[in-house]
Amino acid sequence: MDKLRSMAVFVAVADTGSFAAAAQAQNLSAVMVGKHIHQLEAHLGARLLQRDTRKQRLTEIGESFLEDCRRILDQVRHAESVAERLRxxxxxxxxxxxxxxxxxxxxxxxxxxxxxxxxxxxxxxxxxxxxxxxxxxxxxxxxxxxxxxxxxxxxxxxxxxxPYRMIVCASPEYLREHGTPSDPRELVDHSCLNHLLWNHDAGWRFEHIAAEPLRLRGRFASNNGEALRRAAVAGCGILLQPEVLLADDLAAGRLLPLFAEQLPPPxxxxxxxxxxxxxxxxxxxxxxxxxxxxxxxx
Structure with missing residues (x-):
């Protein structure tokens, strides 16, 4: 195997904490990641990772070798960039x-x-x-x-x-039917669109109203921001999402912003x-x- 490639795989394993995550990062199978690590350990005659059924950690030799690998990979990348610049x-x-x-x-x-x-x-x-x-x-x-x-x-x-700003918004149709809240605390009386990947206990945070986040409920939740955006445009509830995802809808008037002065900090x-x-x-x-x-x- 390519020794430089094996070094890159080893660094990925150390950084991600698992063979599976390193495999995804390096576009390899987990089996191939294991082969790269075993080859390095056989070449060095030392164990780089201490593994058990639940976790793995670097050995003392592995920690030292990791820093050398980082330096070598950085030098290779720099040499390649010089060659590309000249070419x-x-x-x-x-x-x-x-x-x-x-x-x-x-x-x-x-x-x-x-x-x-x-x-x-x-x-x-x-x-x-x-x-x-x-x-x-x-x-x-x-x-x-x-x-x-x-x-x-x-x-x-x-x-x-x-900065990455969050926006609270809803469709004109939703606001006509359910009313326009003037204060974030009024959201408890509305249907809110929640992202499943967020911690449910974290809630929606707002500046200047309370130290604790608002824990809000609604009829629709998803692990995909685009699905939530479409639901908001269709009038299914009030949405908290990144401004970059909502910019076109806000500019076109399909969504209307709320609480402009009380948004979560960017x-x-x-x-x-x-x-x-x-x-x-x-x-x-x-x-x-x-x-x-x-x-x-x-």
Whole structure:
């Protein structure tokens, strides 16, 4: 097996915490992930992972080897970027791998990607949508879009994008039939559309009204934001969802916003990419376009 590939698989296992998650991240079967790990352990003559029926953890040798793998993979990526830069004489070209959260990526980032492809015909893009935190180096991503606070890192550049805002809204038909609430606390008397992936005990949080979240009920819930959006447009209830998912409906008047001054606080969004002394043109041009379309001043 390719030793560099095995190192990347090992890093993915360490970062994700399981063979199954690493297999998904590396586009391999769990059996093949196990073969890569066994090969590395046989080559080193030492156990890298201590495994039992419920969990696994790095051995002392595994922890040391993990840091070496990260450094080696980073050096390989840098060497490849230098070669690509020289080969294409400064023009954007090659493959650009991007990871982004599902809702933000599918609704906003994908739009920027299509514009980027039209501008740069020599570039191919892979956009991987997942709410899992991907490892840029181990999974060979060039760019990541992340929602929420970021840990400190000396290896990544973080560029701020527009904050991730949540919107409460309903269709004009629903509001005509059931009335328009003037205060979030009145939502207890309405049918609310809930996302099944949210913690049911967490409730809907609002600024300036109460320390505790509102625990709201309704006749329809789903694990898919698009399904909830369609239900809201059809007049099935009041919706709390990301602004990026609702922007077209709000602009067209199919949904009307509520509680503009009492919305949940927005979450920070950043574009991340590995720190290089001279980024490849494909990366530099994509970052520029993302900041132009989704930056704080956009």
């Amino acid at each position: 294409h004489d400064g023009q954007p070209s090659g493959r650009l791998r991007i990871t982004a959260p599902v809702t933000l990526g599918g609704n906003a980032v994908a739009t920027v990607v299509t514009e980027f492809l039209q501008r740069h015909p020599e570039v191919a893009v892979e956009l991987v949508l997942s709410d899992r935190m991907s490892d840029l180096i181990a999974e060979a991503f060039d760019v990541a879009i992340r929602i929420g606070p970021l840990p400190d890192s000396d290896h990544l550049v973080a560029r701020p994008l527009r 979450r920070p969004v950043h574009l991340l990419y590995p720190r290089d002394r001279q980024p490849l043109p494909k990366l530099s041009r994509f970052v520029e376009l993302m900041l132009e379309r989704m930056g704080p001043a956009a």
